[in-house]
Amino acid sequence: MSTPAPITSPRATGHPDAPMLDAHLVVDRGTFRLDLELRVEAGEVVALLGPNGAGKTTALRTLAGLEPLSDGHITLGGADLDRPTQRIWLPTERRPIGVVFQDYLLFPHLSAVDNVAFGPRRHGVDRRTAREQATSWLHRMGLAEHARRKPRQLSGGQAQRVALARALAVNPALLLLDEPLAALDARTRLDTRAELQRHLGEHTGATLLVTHDPLDALVLADRLIIVEEGRMVQEGDAATITARPRTDYVARLVGLNLYRGRADGPTVRVGDGFPLTVADRLDGDVFVAFPPSAVALHPSRPDGSPRNTWPATITGIQRHGDNLRIQLDGPIGVAADITPLAAAQLHLVPGQPVWAAVKATETRVYPASPG
Numbered sequence: 001m002s003t004p005a006p007i008t009s010p011r012a013t014g015h016p017d018a019p020m021l022d023a024h025l026v027v028d029r030g031t032f033r034l035d036l037e038l039r040v041e042a043g044e045v046v047a048l049l050g051p052n053g054a055g056k057t058t059a060l061r062t063l064a065g066l067e068p069l070s071d072g073h074i075t076l077g078g079a080d081l082d083r084p085t086q087r088i089w090l091p092t093e094r095r096p097i098g099v100v101f102q103d104y105l106l107f108p109h110l111s112a113v114d115n116v117a118f119g120p121r122r123h124g125v126d127r128r129t130a131r132e133q134a135t136s137w138l139h140r141m142g143l144a145e146h147a148r149r150k151p152r153q154l155s156g157g158q159a160q161r162v163a164l165a166r167a168l169a170v171n172p173a174l175l176l177l178d179e180p181l182a183a184l185d186a187r188t189r190l191d192t193r194a195e196l197q198r199h200l201g202e203h204t205g206a207t208l209l210v211t212h213d214p215l216d217a218l219v220l221a222d223r224l225i226i227v228e229e230g231r232m233v234q235e236g237d238a239a240t241i242t243a244r245p246r247t248d249y250v251a252r253l254v255g256l257n258l259y260r261g262r263a264d265g266p267t268v269r270v271g272d273g274f275p276l277t278v279a280d281r282l283d284g285d286v287f288v289a290f291p292p293s294a295v296a297l298h299p300s301r302p303d304g305s306p307r308n309t310w311p312a313t314i315t316g317i318q319r320h321g322d323n324l325r326i327q328l329d330g331p332i333g334v335a336a337d338i339t340p341l342a343a344a345q346l347h348l349v350p351g352q353p354v355w356a357a358v359k360a361t362e363t364r365v366y367p368a369s370p371g
Ligand SMILES: Nc1ncnc2c1ncn2[C@@H]1O[C@H](COP(=O)(O)OP(=O)(O)OP(=O)(O)O)[C@@H](O)[C@H]1O
Pocket: 029, 032, 050, 051, 052, 053, 054, 055, 056, 057, 058, 059
């Protein structure tokens, strides 16, 4: 395979309007196929979100050069790192990429400063300059006094910062973060997330973050890409995705009941034709969404108000913040949030029949075709 010259100035060969990262990641494993187009601008932070097995880690591994593409390309700053049709493949150590893995992967026998210096050293910087750069990065991370400690003498949050310093010390054109906060306890996670946000704000290269945690994605990323079964199913900023989820996974992520159906003015037929009365009038294929807090439960059929009511059976009860989240089966599956007091008054238990009600004004309707 031919290997292009190492990239020292990632933007040098690129078209001025091209994004920093322009990739079409195709990996064929027989039972699983990743087929994902990614464009990330310089200075932009994009989060890849998706259920287990969606292909997020595979995407990251191809970008890092730990796994080759079957097809497509990875172009960073205008230079190809991987393009199987032209037999172009740049090995990991020659890619201008910084990686932070979930479990940090710090070298246990090296001090913090030597761990960080490893990044620049790997990219050909001499020992002395690499150490100077590493010391300066540890200082920026607030870890100057821990420079000589070994990883086992660092807390989880400190080790995470060392790993981040090591990735950033090479001034990477692309920074890859794989669940960077997942191994931290809740308190450390909060602080480290805020700190990571600050460092990402200063990073001039592109950043791709893989996470299961919607909060990490919302706080850290400018844009979210939702991946399911190897493909992008939705993309946009947090507000757009939260307002208009397009799959069950995204709806659960943002905590909404979501149905696809056919609208005919104020009525949308969902599932097997169950009619939901909605406030927005649309025609054709639509999504209807409403939050679990909009679902009221009654021991018998509520009368009077012109709203959606249907008989349902309780299938599950879980704690959800200060409330209880009730899962219900019926003509449509639905989640309802109610207070523990209301649950006690209704004597709610799994298997019990109840009536569910949702006001038309609590629903949101939007076209099923993207746009
Ligand atoms: N080395 C491998 N060999 C064969 N199949 C693999 C390998 N690694 C992962 N897979 C499969 O490829 C698919 C994508 O896995 P991947 O780890 O990329 O998903 P993910 O979105 O990162 O999941 P998770 O959130 O659970 O980490 C899955 O079906 C997985 O079982």
